[in-house]
Amino acid sequence: MKNRMSNKILYALYGALAGLFFPIVATVLHARLHQTPLSLHTVIQQQKTEDLFWIIDMAPFVLGILAAYIGRNRDFYENVLNSIPSDIAVFDKNHRYLFVNPSAIKDPVHRRKIIGLDDFEYCAYRNRDAKFAEERRNRFLAAKSSEGGLKWEETIRDADGVPVTHLRRYYPVRDSNGHMMIMIGYALDISDRKLLEEKQEVLIKQLQKTNRQLNDFSNIIAHNLRGPLGNITSIVELIEDLDDVAQQKELISYLKPCTESVSAIFNQLVDSLHVMHDVDIEFRNNDLDNCLKLVISSLDLEIKQSQAKILIDISLAREIYGPEKYVVSMLHNLISNALKYRSPDRLPVITVRTMNEGEEVIVSVTDNGLGIDLHKHGDNLFKIGKVFHSHPDSKGFGLFMTKTQVESIGGKIWIDSAVGKGTTFFIMLKKGK
Amino acid sequence: MMENVSILLVEDDPITTFLTKKVIIACKAGTELVCKANGQEALDYIAGQNTGALLLPDIILLDLNMPVLDGWGFLDTFKKNVNIYGKNIALYICTSSTAPHDIMKAREYHFVKDFISKPLNTQKFLDLLKSL
Incomplete structure (x- = not known):
């Protein structure tokens, strides 16, 4: 309060001084404008004759009040701005x-x-x-x-x-x-807000992922288990309505493939759940050369029977970081598919390549097989139970599991294909550390 | 109720085919049944029969999820030829899918009469015959 008062007095004094000096300033300005030296008295006299005398008389007081007013407001606004x-x-x-x-x-x-x-x-x-x-x-x-x-x-x-x-x-x-x-x-x-937003974004992504998984699961149950379970129900109803033992036996023989189908889908679901939530799985550097040797040796019979040629060019990237069993399983599924869906018109040629993509490695498996119409089947390609070519061993589990494995370790999988020409699957995973 | 109808069943699962046959026989509606294992086989069959309306089926029971050519692929080609068949073929989608987007998509084909959930039983089949 005392300060504020002393400020007011100070500004009034400044104003008064400015008012007193006004005639002097006016004299100098006049001299400069008119190029004629003028005495202070003359200036005052001239101004009086121009009916401006009251300005000179009142100047010390008016300017004093103005300076006090401006000074007070300036203080006020500066205080506000400085305190924000x-x-x-x-x-x-x-x-x-x-x-x-x-x-x-x-x-x-x-x-x-x-x-x-x-x-x-x-x-x-x-x-x-x-x-x-x-x-x-x-x-x-x-x-x-x-x-x-x-x-x-x-x-x-x-x-x-x-x-x-x-x-x-x-x-x-x-x-x-x-x-x-x-x-x-x-x-x-907004650092705190930003941090909160980032945490929320991670949480939303996790929730979206979980929701998507739940959706996929309910779809799998609805679509894939409904078929064989419905068949089991129908067979049991038919057996109940029959008196003929031979016919009953025939119907019972149809139950086995139904229960096997339910069991296979169920096991795949359990396995995929295990893959999705296996946080303890060990990540390591995997020598691709060794992984491919393992896969090729396990597919030896199919390779010989189909007279397939397997070409490997992994000179650009030789190591992949991830769980060994997933890396081997992914390669096994892709090469096995390439053999399974080979073209009857030519001997199969399967090429495995690697390329670098920043911190990641892209592994591609290219075949000259039947190819898939991506326009028609692109959306269903990695869904469980989806089969696109007739083959006795096709169950529609391989690509579903490969995608589950790839995504569970933060990778990506995609496909390029042309009907009658062949298919390339791409997997992007972390580079060896 | 329509009698002596000819039915084309397009279904890849042999057990479902077997059970559908049983249901149709049990209904004793005097129906004739032809089974094809995928959309392409069914289209080839229809093309072969398309020499006279009498040879074409009255009803098609179509599964959606099949290898080689699935139900949607069949519907796309069938749609192109539906006007040259010279016969009003009643097409029913018979599937284990209950996904709303599948039902919506099926409605886009004006010749699809209904969406039947598997398994087909006698009641569903008799209702189907009554609606013809």
Whole structure:
């Protein structure tokens, strides 16, 4: 309170002094404008004759009151701006700093220094990368030419290396002609919110994944178990209605494949559940050469019978990071499919290749077999129980399980195929460490 | 109720085929049944029979999930030729799928009369015959 009072008195005194000096300033200005030296008395006399005497008489008081008023308001607004826990800066139309609050620059020395500078000069003063200034200049120009200003998020690392995210905005203030007078820049620290958003995003992704898995499961139950279970029910009803033992026996013989089918689907589901939730499975570097030798030796009979040629080119990447049994199982399924769905018109040629993709390796298995119409079957390709070619051993489990394994360890699987020409399956997994 | 109808069953599962045959025989509706194991075999059969409306089936019972050419593939080709058959063939989708998107998709084919969930039993089959 005392301070405020003393400020008022001070501003009144400044005003009074300014009022007293007004005639002197006017004398000098007049002399400069009219190129004629004038005495102070003459100026006062002339002004009196021009009915302006009251200004001179009242000047000390009017200016005193104005200065006190402006000073008080300036104090008030500066206090408000300095107390806001957001970064605030005001720029002139050339992007030079007019005002910066302590939240934006804590150090009072730097805060004083920046006034009148632009970002390039301030970066040079603080030994910072000019890229930062360039980026800010581009945003300033974009905001200047925009109607409602510019809003963006910016993440930088603080002195401790912790990421800090700000929501920034440049807002142009224009005169009645639409010309920009000043630009107000402000920034709000949204690091906590950002962190929360990131956690929520991870959680949403996990929930989406779980939901998708549950959906897949209910679809599998609805579509794949309904068929054989319905058949079992029908057979039992028919047996009940029959008196003839021979006919009953015939019907009973049909029960076995139904129960086997239910059992096989059920086991696949249990296995896939195990794969999806096996958090303890051991990840390791897998030598692809060894894995392929293992797969080829287990498919030896089929390879010989089909006279297939297996070509291997893994010179670009030789190791894959993941659980060994999954890597072997994936390769086994893909090569086994290539043999199973070979074309009757030519001897099968199966090529296994690797290529690098950043931190990942893409393994491709290409065949010259029957091919799949992706336009028709693309959506169902990896679903359980889906079979696209007639083959006695086709159950529609292989690709379902391969996809489950690939995705459970963070990989991706996709296909390229042309009917009558062949198919390539691609698997993307982590590179060996 | 329509009698002496000819039926084409398009189904890859031999047990389902066997059971459907049993149901149709049990209904004693004097029906004639032809079975084909996938959509392509069924289309080939229809093309072979398309020399006269009398040789074409009155009813087609179509499964959706089949190898070589599935039910949807069959429907697409059937749709192109439906006007040249010169016969109003009643087509029923007979599947274990109850997925709403399958039912919606089936409705896009104007000649699909209904969506029957497997297994086919005598009641369902008699209702089907009554609706003809």
